[in-house]
Amino acid sequence: MVSFMPSEDQKMIQDMARDFAVNELRPKAHDCDEKDTVPEATLQAGWELGMVNAVIPEKYGGAGMERSAVTGALMAEELAWGDLSMAMALLAPALFAYPVMEFGTDPQKDKYLPKFCGGKYLKATSALVEPYFNFDLSSLKTKAEKKGNGYLINGDKCLVPIGLNAELYLVWASLEGKPGYENVAGFIVEKGAAGLKLGEREKNMGIKALETAELKLENLQVPVENRLGGEAGCDFKRVAALSWVAQTALAAGVARSSFEYGRDYAKERVAFGEPIAHRQAIAFMLAEMGWEVDAARLLGWEAAWKLDVKKPDAFKDAYLAKLYADQMAVWVTDCGLQILGGHGYIREHPVEMWLRNGRGFAAFEGMAIV
């Protein structure tokens, strides 16, 4: 039977992430959202705490902490409770580092992992989502064609976190052949590569503080040694599942912030002679919000645990968790706003920001990997 008791390490990591969210993220969230920017100092502070690189093996300069999707989920929820944009910016380098750590060839690991173990936040990311209404992870329209001693990549990407300023990109593309997750490959691309055309910064409804951008890949030549995992490739289904679990945790964090804010407001706000929390319409709504957040979190934990112990049905569970979390995040953050009534629609309260941020989960895909 699965235990819900976090290990001593997990508890301390969760406590640290919670303190960090309370002191460093939540107080800055409103301003960052207004100014469309994430403070470098905050990213640097998170980096120095080892949020990304603690799990990199010691031989590459990391701390060699055991990598666990469950631990990652605990940390991601707390950070997202503080602020989703900053949480995603803090974790974005993992989008590149973790697949390389898990599936990279030895030369790829030797070359790239030590870069993540320096003292300075490394801007690295992945380019996965594509600007098509029928975007499908298992059938990417970005194509990688084998040409001589390398690959020729063509296609469009969008919602690439820190897309305009990253030093390293992990570009996902379909190989020739029949569609399917097995046919998706990752390619390591460095900043300034010919054929990597940076587009505009996207103007998003939510996660406004996080820079996301469109990329055009025009005859981007990638040497064969830069294909993630070499000719053997990687297990893209696992990469996707890890991403879904992380997004589920982030969604639980955003939704929890709105639930807690609404709950506390409802206990204090007096209308018709008593706190509105005493009114059934509000009390039932709060109860439902509470269980929805818990449900999504538990689905995410189960899938994360299955990924950690490599259960074959982890992929399915991760997908279900993400699907549930997508809807939960919109519903709960909408209720959070509704509890505040007209006040909730005003930007002075954070609930409208959480609704805009929570709405994103159903729209973006694969933006965080834990």
Next chain:
Amino acid sequence: MKVLVCMKQTPDTEASIKIAADGKGIEEQNIKWIMSPYDEYAVEEAIRIKEKQTGETVVVTVGTDRVVESMRTALAMGIDRGVHCVDPAFLGSDALATAKILASVIKTENPDVVLCGRQAIDLDQAQAPAYLAEILGWPQVYSVAKLELKGNAAVCNRRIEGGEEIVETSLPCVMTCDKGLNEPRYASLPGIMKAKKKEIKKWALAQTGLAETDVGTAGAKVKTLGYLPLPDRPPGKVFKEMETADMVKQVVKLLREEAKVI
């Protein structure tokens, strides 16, 4: 430079405290326990001293098994090792008995500086450090907001009413740390991982050289008779179905005569 930190585990500042059924303590179940916030300044300062001057840092705690969690936090922040004073005989120790236990560790460890928090945020006694200094025969500087070590001496800025007092003391000494001394760091992920492997030595009555009657309930000079909760706030008064002018008159009258605030 060897720095020893005396740390106490207390309920979280946001914990809701309920008095136990027997009135002799608080309900300890379902409470989140943390390192007393003033002790965090002591831990941080110890780590900074070591980073500047090399040396060793040790954290010492008196308490049951649950305090180990807070000791691990100190180790994860960067303290080198811990000494956990744990013995059934220690239960019920007052500040003086606790100081005796801590002093027994300090006599063995022989540090240059002992740092404590200004006070623990649960009982707010701020007594143990003074007892400790007295037992050891060392100087004590209370409420340090700035600290500079100079060879075998320390220059401290102390918080006093309306300003700061600058004092110099010889080492070894006991100092209590106040808010503003530093900004305690977060435990990093690598730090958390390393903390598991750091030593926490157990220190029982036999090691202290004290008698059973010196410590615990038996040794406590102060007997706690009971705990009382804060009285409930009286409900507010609501005035309605009156002319506004009359309401104002009534409120002003009560503010003057009953609340006596104007």
